[in-house]
Amino acid sequence: MAKLQKVALTFIGLMLVVLLGIVFDGEIPEIHDERDILGTAEEEYFVKRVVDGDTIVVKRNGEEYRVRMIGIDTPETVHPSKPVECFGFEATEKLKSLIEEKNVTLKPDKTQDDIDRYGRLLRYVYFDDKDINLLMIKEGYAFEYTYMIPYIKQEEYIAAQRSARENDVGLWNPLVCDYN
Numbered sequence: 001m002a003k004l005q006k007v008a009l010t011f012i013g014l015m016l017v018v019l020l021g022i023v024f025d026g027e028i029p030e031i032h033d034e035r036d037i038l039g040t041a042e043e044e045y046f047v048k049r050v051v052d053g054d055t056i057v058v059k060r061n062g063e064e065y066r067v068r069m070i071g072i073d074t075p076e077t078v079h080p081s082k083p084v085e086c087f088g089f090e091a092t093e094k095l096k097s098l099i100e101e102k103n104v105t106l107k108p109d110k111t112q113d114d115i116d117r118y119g120r121l122l123r124y125v126y127f128d129d130k131d132i133n134l135l136m137i138k139e140g141y142a143f144e145y146t147y148m149i150p151y152i153k154q155e156e157y158i159a160a161q162r163s164a165r166e167n168d169v170g171l172w173n174p175l176v177c178d179y180n
Contacts, residue, residue, distance in 0.1 A: 042107045047099045052077045053091030068120040069133045071157045073145035086177035091141040099127050109151050140170015
Protein backbone atom coordinates (compact mmCIF):
# COMPACT_ATOMS: atom_id res chain seq x y z
CA MET A 1 0.00 0.00 0.00
CA ALA A 2 2.82 2.43 0.86
CA LYS A 3 4.40 1.86 -2.56
CA LEU A 4 1.09 2.61 -4.28
CA GLN A 5 0.71 5.88 -2.30
CA LYS A 6 4.26 6.90 -3.26
CA VAL A 7 3.57 6.26 -6.96
CA ALA A 8 0.27 8.16 -6.77
CA LEU A 9 1.89 11.16 -5.05
CA THR A 10 4.72 11.18 -7.59
CA PHE A 11 2.20 11.08 -10.44
CA ILE A 12 0.17 13.94 -8.90
CA GLY A 13 3.36 15.96 -8.43
CA LEU A 14 4.40 15.48 -12.05
CA MET A 15 0.94 16.41 -13.28
CA LEU A 16 1.03 19.55 -11.17
CA VAL A 17 4.38 20.56 -12.69
CA VAL A 18 3.03 19.95 -16.23
CA LEU A 19 -0.15 21.88 -15.45
CA LEU A 20 1.81 24.83 -14.03
CA GLY A 21 4.02 24.80 -17.11
CA ILE A 22 0.96 25.00 -19.36
CA VAL A 23 -0.78 27.70 -17.28
CA PHE A 24 2.31 29.90 -17.04
CA ASP A 25 3.45 29.18 -20.61
CA GLY A 26 6.59 27.44 -19.42
CA GLU A 27 7.70 30.32 -17.20
CA ILE A 28 7.56 30.08 -13.43
CA PRO A 29 6.13 33.30 -11.96
CA GLU A 30 8.44 35.43 -9.83
CA ILE A 31 7.64 35.30 -6.14
CA HIS A 32 8.03 38.60 -4.29
CA ASP A 33 9.01 38.86 -0.67
CA GLU A 34 7.62 41.38 1.82
CA ARG A 35 10.29 43.92 0.87
CA ASP A 36 8.95 44.04 -2.69
CA ILE A 37 5.41 44.54 -1.41
CA LEU A 38 6.42 47.43 0.83
CA GLY A 39 8.91 48.77 -1.67
CA THR A 40 12.64 49.12 -1.23
CA ALA A 41 13.20 51.76 -3.89
CA GLU A 42 12.97 55.49 -3.31
CA GLU A 43 9.28 56.25 -2.97
CA GLU A 44 7.19 59.31 -2.23
CA TYR A 45 4.84 59.32 0.75
CA PHE A 46 2.61 61.87 2.48
CA VAL A 47 3.54 62.53 6.12
CA LYS A 48 0.26 62.21 7.97
CA ARG A 49 1.70 62.67 11.45
CA VAL A 50 4.95 63.13 13.35
CA VAL A 51 4.96 60.79 16.35
CA ASP A 52 8.18 62.15 17.83
CA GLY A 53 11.54 63.40 16.60
CA ASP A 54 12.55 60.13 14.91
CA THR A 55 9.26 58.40 14.04
CA ILE A 56 6.57 59.40 11.57
CA VAL A 57 3.35 58.02 10.11
CA VAL A 58 3.14 58.20 6.33
CA LYS A 59 0.42 57.41 3.83
CA ARG A 60 0.65 56.03 0.31
CA ASN A 61 -2.06 54.54 -1.90
CA GLY A 62 -4.50 54.57 1.01
CA GLU A 63 -2.16 52.60 3.30
CA GLU A 64 -0.48 53.99 6.41
CA TYR A 65 3.01 53.02 7.58
CA ARG A 66 5.03 53.90 10.65
CA VAL A 67 8.59 54.89 9.78
CA ARG A 68 11.64 54.91 12.07
CA MET A 69 14.28 57.26 10.72
CA ILE A 70 17.63 55.53 10.14
CA GLY A 71 20.70 56.78 11.98
CA ILE A 72 19.05 59.12 14.47
CA ASP A 73 17.58 59.03 17.94
CA THR A 74 15.83 61.93 19.63
CA PRO A 75 15.01 62.52 23.28
CA GLU A 76 11.86 60.66 24.34
CA THR A 77 8.45 62.29 24.47
CA VAL A 78 5.99 59.40 24.05
CA HIS A 79 7.77 56.32 25.43
CA PRO A 80 5.38 54.41 27.72
CA SER A 81 8.00 53.62 30.36
CA LYS A 82 10.34 56.63 30.16
CA PRO A 83 9.87 60.24 31.25
CA VAL A 84 9.92 63.07 28.73
CA GLU A 85 13.58 63.90 28.11
CA CYS A 86 15.28 67.25 27.67
CA PHE A 87 14.77 68.68 24.18
CA GLY A 88 12.30 65.96 23.21
CA PHE A 89 9.42 68.35 22.56
CA GLU A 90 11.71 70.67 20.60
CA ALA A 91 12.88 67.77 18.40
CA THR A 92 9.30 66.71 17.72
CA GLU A 93 8.22 70.25 16.88
CA LYS A 94 11.23 70.72 14.59
CA LEU A 95 10.41 67.58 12.64
CA LYS A 96 6.76 68.67 12.39
CA SER A 97 7.82 72.04 10.98
CA LEU A 98 10.01 70.32 8.38
CA ILE A 99 7.79 67.53 7.04
CA GLU A 100 4.36 67.13 8.64
CA GLU A 101 1.56 67.14 6.04
CA LYS A 102 4.11 67.26 3.23
CA ASN A 103 5.24 64.77 0.61
CA VAL A 104 8.62 63.22 1.37
CA THR A 105 10.84 60.66 -0.30
CA LEU A 106 11.72 57.60 1.75
CA LYS A 107 14.97 55.83 0.91
CA PRO A 108 16.00 52.41 2.24
CA ASP A 109 19.50 51.42 3.29
CA LYS A 110 20.64 48.05 1.95
CA THR A 111 22.76 47.50 5.08
CA GLN A 112 19.72 47.70 7.36
CA ASP A 113 16.62 45.62 7.81
CA ASP A 114 13.59 46.88 5.94
CA ILE A 115 11.40 46.74 9.05
CA ASP A 116 12.40 47.01 12.71
CA ARG A 117 11.24 44.79 15.58
CA TYR A 118 8.24 47.07 16.15
CA GLY A 119 7.01 46.75 12.56
CA ARG A 120 8.19 50.20 11.43
CA LEU A 121 9.79 50.80 8.05
CA LEU A 122 13.44 51.86 8.43
CA ARG A 123 14.19 54.74 6.06
CA TYR A 124 16.08 57.92 5.35
CA VAL A 125 13.60 60.78 4.94
CA TYR A 126 14.14 63.42 2.25
CA PHE A 127 12.22 66.64 1.63
CA ASP A 128 13.19 68.94 -1.25
CA ASP A 129 16.28 66.75 -1.79
CA LYS A 130 17.45 67.43 1.80
CA ASP A 131 18.37 64.55 4.09
CA ILE A 132 16.07 65.29 7.03
CA ASN A 133 17.76 62.69 9.26
CA LEU A 134 21.10 64.47 8.78
CA LEU A 135 19.52 67.90 9.25
CA MET A 136 18.06 66.84 12.62
CA ILE A 137 21.57 65.88 13.80
CA LYS A 138 23.30 68.96 12.35
CA GLU A 139 20.84 71.31 14.02
CA GLY A 140 21.14 69.57 17.38
CA TYR A 141 17.70 67.95 17.54
CA ALA A 142 18.91 64.35 17.30
CA PHE A 143 21.75 62.08 18.32
CA GLU A 144 23.52 59.86 15.81
CA TYR A 145 22.24 56.34 16.47
CA THR A 146 23.60 53.04 15.23
CA TYR A 147 21.52 49.96 15.92
CA MET A 148 23.81 46.92 15.77
CA ILE A 149 24.97 47.21 12.13
CA PRO A 150 26.68 50.32 10.71
CA TYR A 151 24.54 52.05 8.08
CA ILE A 152 25.71 53.66 4.83
CA LYS A 153 25.65 57.26 6.08
CA GLN A 154 27.08 56.53 9.53
CA GLU A 155 30.37 58.42 9.11
CA GLU A 156 28.58 61.51 7.81
CA TYR A 157 26.08 61.42 10.68
CA ILE A 158 28.81 60.95 13.30
CA ALA A 159 30.71 63.93 11.87
CA ALA A 160 27.52 66.04 11.98
CA GLN A 161 26.98 65.11 15.62
CA ARG A 162 30.59 65.92 16.46
CA SER A 163 30.19 69.37 14.90
CA ALA A 164 26.88 70.06 16.67
CA ARG A 165 28.36 68.94 19.98
CA GLU A 166 31.56 71.00 19.60
CA ASN A 167 29.47 74.07 18.75
CA ASP A 168 26.90 73.56 21.55
CA VAL A 169 24.06 73.38 19.03
CA GLY A 170 20.55 72.48 20.22
CA LEU A 171 20.47 69.68 22.75
CA TRP A 172 24.27 69.89 23.05
CA ASN A 173 24.06 73.39 24.57
CA PRO A 174 24.98 72.95 28.25
CA LEU A 175 22.55 75.74 29.17
CA VAL A 176 19.72 73.68 27.65
CA CYS A 177 20.47 70.03 28.43
CA ASP A 178 23.19 68.01 30.14
CA TYR A 179 24.05 65.53 27.36
CA ASN A 180 27.79 66.30 27.31
